[in-house]
Amino acid sequence: MLRLLAMLALTGATFACAEPNDAVAASPDSEPAPAVKAERLDVVDRAIALHGGDRVSDAEISLTISSKSGSFDVETRRDGESFEHRIIEVKDGVERVHRQTNSELTLTEDGENVEISEDESARRLSYVNQRMYFLFLPYKLNDPGVFKEDLGLETWDGRALQKVRVSFQPESSAGASSEYMYWFDPETSRLEQFAYDYSGGTGLRFRRLFNYREVGGVLFYDAENYGLNEKSGDLSVNLVTPEYAADELPLVSTITLSAIEVN
Numbered sequence: 001m002l003r004l005l006a007m008l009a010l011t012g013a014t015f016a017c018a019e020p021n022d023a024v025a026a027s028p029d030s031e032p033a034p035a036v037k038a039e040r041l042d043v044v045d046r047a048i049a050l051h052g053g054d055r056v057s058d059a060e061i062s063l064t065i066s067s068k069s070g071s072f073d074v075e076t077r078r079d080g081e082s083f084e085h086r087i088i089e090v091k092d093g094v095e096r097v098h099r100q101t102n103s104e105l106t107l108t109e110d111g112e113n114v115e116i117s118e119d120e121s122a123r124r125l126s127y128v129n130q131r132m133y134f135l136f137l138p139y140k141l142n143d144p145g146v147f148k149e150d151l152g153l154e155t156w157d158g159r160a161l162q163k164v165r166v167s168f169q170p171e172s173s174a175g176a177s178s179e180y181m182y183w184f185d186p187e188t189s190r191l192e193q194f195a196y197d198y199s200g201g202t203g204l205r206f207r208r209l210f211n212y213r214e215v216g217g218v219l220f221y222d223a224e225n226y227g228l229n230e231k232s233g234d235l236s237v238n239l240v241t242p243e244y245a246a247d248e249l250p251l252v253s254t255i256t257l258s259a260i261e262v263n
Contacts, residue, residue, distance in 0.1 A: 062259070062260075067255045165179065201233040209221040
């Protein structure tokens with residue numbers, strides 16, 4: 001139990017993920033400035049504020065997430081550093097509810113508590129964290145142990161986007177070895193797309209965002225989810241360019257949000 005509590009505290013702070021390095025590129029064809037690993041970047045600060053910022057950190061939010069693999073409901077409540085997440089999924093006729101707070105992780109099946117072994121706790125915790133992390137990006141990008149590198153502007157479909165690579169402090173979470181790439185609108189700082197590698201380079205995903213809408217002061221979006229899985233371990237987020245995405249990354253699924261409520 002002590003080990004689980006430590007994992008909950010750590011992942012709640014860091015999962016997902018010097019002076020601020022402001023946006024630099026003057027045109028889509030200009031050379032990017034040398035990347036500087038930083039804890040804060042101006043474009044990320046502005047993006048977090050645009051997508052909800054303080055509203056996300058002090059709200060009750062519920063919604064349904066649907067994709068090719070099915071759907072599940074999310075209920076989350078944050079009050080400063082205190083939080084409660086509930087992931088509700090019906091599978092094979094059984095309703096499973098994962099509940100995570102600052103101090104515990106529980107699982108119920110049709111209302112009955114299910115004992116979680118120490119070996120199983122890490123997998124269950126990852127299940128919750130992954131769903132919460134992706135749902136509210138870029139909210140978590142200023143967590144402790146998350147480092148950003150401004151890579152300048154990159155042109156996608158004739159449009160210049162500001163490219164930021166994100167890495168994590170080693171051993172700060174179960175996914176700390178993964179790297180992420182984010183592309184923001186340089187004018188509005190809206191998050192337009194992101195990519196990440198995982199499982200030692202055997203998996204790569206790229207999500208392009210669409211259907212933005214604001215509910216209760218929080219900006220939500222749907223996503224086209226592209227990706228690859230290979231046993232070689234050679235997949236890296238650094239591979240993702242406009243040409244690579246077009247030629248090598250097939251569409252895996254479309255992820256949509258519905259029944260959104262923010263209080």
